[in-house]
Amino acid sequence: MSSGRNLLQLPFKGGKKNGGRSLADASTSNGSSSRTPMFDCNDDEGVEDVADINSNLTDSKQLSSRVTFSEESVAIGGLQADGLEHIVHVAPDEHRDGWDNKTQFFLGVISYAVGFGNVWRFPALLQKNGGGAFLIPYLLMMVLEGIPLFLIELGIGQRLQTGPVGVWNAIHPYLGGVGVSAAIVSYLVGLYYNVILTWVIYYLFKSFRVTLPWSSCPTYENGTEITECTMSTSPTNYFWNREAIDTSNSIGETNGFTVHITICLILAWILIYFCVMRGIKTSGKVMYVTATFPYIVTTAFFIRSLMLEGATDGLLYMLNPDLSRLWDPEVWLEASAQLFYSFGLGFGGLIAFSSYNPVKNNCKRDCIMLSIANLLTSLYTALVIFCVLGYMGHKNYMSCIDKDMAKAVMLYPNDYHSLADMKTKISVEEYIKWTELKFHGSVIDKMAENSAYCSYHQIIEQAAEGTGLAFVVFTEAILQFPLPPIWSVLFFLMLLMLGLGSMFGTLEGVITSLNDSKMIRVKKPVMTAFLCGSACIIGLIFSTKSGQYWVSLFDHFAGTYALMGVAFFEIVAVIYVYGFRRFCRDLEYMTGEKIGNYWLITWRFISPTIMLVLFTCSVFKSFTSTPQYLAYNSETTHQHKVDYPTWALFIAGGLVVLAMSPVPFVYFVRKFKIWTAEGDIPAVSCYKNCGLKCLGSTPSTTYMLKSQMSFNRMVESNASEIQNIGLSVRNDQSKSNGVNTSKGGVSKNTGVAQQKGLVSSNKDKSSSENINSTALAPIKENVPTKEIKTVFKPEIAGNCLQKSSKWTNNQPTMQQYSIFDL
Structure with a gap:
């Protein structure tokens, strides 16, 4: 080291050509x-x-x-x-807290990113959007949007060694609101996400029985089965809608609290508090279980579900692409939106987690490895889900045929004159030929109202989605396993681990932001208690009889729309405010590797464009069509889509405004020096x-x-x-x-x-x-x-x-x- 050089050596760019001299x-x-x-x-x-x-x-x-x-x-x-x-x-x-080792960080991010969205949201999108065809837009969006934004969050948190609010304050004081918005989104998502955890806890308690309560319809005192249950598609469907959440017919019919759900909600928040009260020092240890246990249970379910009749048909349906769906813009929008849930982008949890890493850590390698692990996890869980869907589809298809043929034999015996004898049951091939004749040839009077056209693919496409996929379809499939209570306990324990891991990251984004900002000068356990306590009180709205409809509203508006807005501001802030070249040099300093052209092109051009188009199209869609939700009708025992009432849309708009308003608010406050917080970065x-x-x-x-x-x-x-x-x-x-x-x-x-x-x-x-x-x-x-x-x-x-x-x-x-x- 030369002793004749100053601490700071600046380049010369202009005037006399001094080259790179100091x-x-x-x-x-x-x-x-x-x-x-x-x-x-x-x-x-x-x-x-x-x-x-x-x-x-x-x-x-x-x-x-x-x-x-x-x-x-x-x-x-x-x-x-x-x-x-x-x-x-x-x-x-x-x-500042830090991870005990690299494994703990990996398990923490996997536990945070892999959650309920991987178990039922991703398979439901595959089911809805053309099976394997949906993988094409999903993989493209992951490469062009998801992974680049993933590295931005990991890299900027690791470099600046602070939480979401501190990071965006450090990027530029005017952008401090981006971190606040991310923290608010995390808080709002945590409100309803923990309610799903509440339902899991309730089902887990109910699983500790010799006979699972959803295996058969309950009866009246005289021994006859309850009418609503017999009219329902299955006892599991009745148990979910009536016994578990006791749902109302619309979002406007609150009808009081469901007592057992309220109790489970309080227990869920108490459990969350004790897991995160000391930050990653406590949650980091728990993640060894929450990250690994779901993979063990998923493997056991995959092996068992492959033995079910119709499982291979479900896998073929998943892998068989309907390429015509690729022309639907909605498919591409849903693929992009799914990445936020699969990767945990925009919540601030990834920034918080990476801020506990040492500065000299290869976050680029972490990003690639975690992205591959996340994708493989989504595909792996989808295989299990579609094995179960294949079994349920096969079962319902055969049931449909049996009922149809019984009616057909009684109503139209002359149509089977070629058969040697009058059958009470005919083969599937004979049924298909007969229905093709009746529905596409000469239709006999009253044929349509007395018979149904049974289609395996139609049954699969109309299978339950979202929460119903876990609490209806999967619980019914468990009944076909040997020793159903054991499988039920394992399944809901797996969901519990997934939910806890995701909640750790979601709340860590809020806790780290408050802790690093120094706005609330209290110890972390006290701060965490306040957060969990307030969330529990606000979350009581989800324990009402219209609770599942409120979950849908929060998920659709507080989650999707606000997340896209936060993600767009994040990528613009880092690439165009912090500086594209500076961030690249940061990564080179931390990783010791050059940044390739893939990252350069996606960050500067492709990813921001995709984010802008995605956000614009989503807003345009919300104004051109009335948002809807699935409502349960107790008379028909089926779900149907209904429009959100006007007052609910005002609340939904308020959630979006609440989540995004800190961005312009902080900008104007600091731009015009209305208020300056002590300790701003x-x-x-x-x-x-x-x-x-x-x-x-x-x-x-x-x-x-x-x-x-x-x-x-x-x-x-x-x-x-x-x-x-x-x-x-x-x-x-x-x-x-x-x-x-x-x-x-x-x-x-x-x-x-x-x-x-x-x-x-x-x-x-x-x-x-x-x-x-x-x-x-x-x-x-x-x-x-x-x-x-x-x-x-x-x-x-x-x-x-x-x-x-x-x-x-x-x-x-x-x-x-x-x-x-x-």
């Missing part, structure tokens, strides 16, 4: 023998060499364990302007007037320099010329450094500015006033304590140096560098 090189070439650093963190004297800085700070016990100085061909903190060699590495705060984006800041144990002094001169001219200027450009000095502790604070003047004593070599000694008061009067930049108010700043225009410096940093109020001796926006 500040020190330019000084030498100008014939100046003195090489005084433009900026230093020590108030004693200018220090030129990196080793000297390390030694000096260590000796004076000013160097925090988070900061080390080294010489590498990267930027300050990994954000480089070409030619900068000396950098500052900021290690994770020792007071300064922006690391290069925007307008940029400067270099050192937070240390030195007295608070502020230097601000603005000039229209070229950067080369400024570098070649001597101290007196810089003084003539304009310099203001402000000292919050005048007794400590000898700088007079009145009017920003410089005292007769040797001040900090003189020690830096930035100004000459000015004993004349008028001279100091002249300095202040020629200053081109006013002193920024509310300067944080123990801060030194030098400010220059980005067009002067060529490339703004940037350093991602974090304010640490409880560590006053920390040395940090940062670029901030004025």
Whole structure:
């Protein structure tokens, strides 16, 4: 390491062609023998060499364990302007939680990302959108949208070492609302997501019986079966709609609380609290179970379901593509939206999880491995689901044929005159020939109303979706397994683990944001108790008899629409505000690998375009068609789609506004300086007037320099010329450094500015006033304590140096560098 180079070496881009020479090189070439650093963190004297800085700070016990100085061909903190060699590495705060090992992080992300959406949302979309044909748009959207956004969240959280709110504050203060929106979305999604966990707990309790309660219809006191159950498609369907959630006929019919669901809801939130009350220190241990147990149970179900009759037909249906569905724009929209749930994008949980990683971690490799694992998990669970759907479809198809043929033989015996005898049951082939004749040939009177056309594919397509897939279809399939109660316990334990893992990540996005923002200065267990308690109280609306309809409303509006908005702002903030090249250099610094063209093209062009089109089309669809939900009709015992009432749509719109309003609100508040929160993280984006800041144990002094001169001219200027450009000095502790604070003047004593070599000694008061009067930049108010700043225009410096940093109020001796926006 050379001892003749300054701490900061800037490139030259304009004026005289100095190539990539540094500040020190330019000084030498100008014939100046003195090489005084433009900026230093020590108030004693200018220090030129990196080793000297390390030694000096260590000796004076000013160097925090988070900061080390080294010489590498990267930027300050990994954000480089070409030619900068000396950098500052900021290690994770020792007071901040961290993963015990890499395995824990992997299991945490898998447990968070793989949830209920993989079990029933993804298979339902396959079922609805052409089977295997849906995989084409899904894979394309995953490659062009999902994986790039996945790496952005992992990378930016790991680099800045803070939660969602802190990250977007650091990107730019005006974008702080993006983090707040992500936290609100996580909170709203957590409200209804935990209700599904509540239903799982109820079914789990009911599974500890010799005979499962949904295996047969309940009876009246006289022994006859309840009429609603006999009219229903199956006892499992009746048990779900009447015994479990006791659903009403519409969202407007609240009809009071369902007591057992309310009790299970409270138990669910208590369970969540004890799992996350100390952050990843407690949830990280639980994730060893929540991430691995579902795979064990899924494998057991896959092996058993393959033995069911009709399972192979279900797999063939899944893999057989209906390519005509690809022309439907709705399919592409649903494929894109599904990625948010499959990968957990936009919630802030991934940012929170990655912020607990060490800065030097290959997050790009993590992104690819986790994306592949997530995709394979979705496909694996879909195989199990379609095996069960194949069995249920085969069973219902044969039942349909049996009922139809019994009617046909009685009503139309003459049609079977060719048979040797009158059959009460005919073969499937004979039935198909007969129905083709009757429905596509000469239709006999009353044929349509007395017979039904049984179609295996139609039955599969009309199978239950969403929550009904788990609580109706799967529970009925379990009845066909040997020892049904054991399989039922395993199944709902698996769902419980999936739900817990997803809730850990969802709430971690909220908890980490509040904890890092320092807005609520209470211990994490107390903060978590408040979050869980408030969510439990608000969540009581889901334990009413119309609870499942409220779940659908929250899922459709608070989840989908708000998530797409947050994700769009995220990618724009990182690529176009934080800086596309800076983020790439960040990743190269963290991973030690070059960023390929795939990432460059998707981040800059493809992903933002897809996000914008997706969000626009979704909003357009909501205005051109009335949103609907599936409502249960107790008279017909079937579900049918109905329009949301107007008041419900107002509530839905309010949820979207609540989730997205922090983005413009924070922008205007900070843009017009209506309110400035203490402890805000300064922006690391290069925007307008940029400067270099050192937070240390030195007295608070502020230097601000603005000039229209070229950067080369400024570098070649001597101290007196810089003084003539304009310099203001402000000292919050005048007794400590000898700088007079009145009017920003410089005292007769040797001040900090003189020690830096930035100004000459000015004993004349008028001279100091002249300095202040020629200053081109006013002193920024509310300067944080123990801060030194030098400010220059980005067009002067060529490339703004940037350093991602974090304010640490409880560590006053920390040395940090940062670029901030004025």
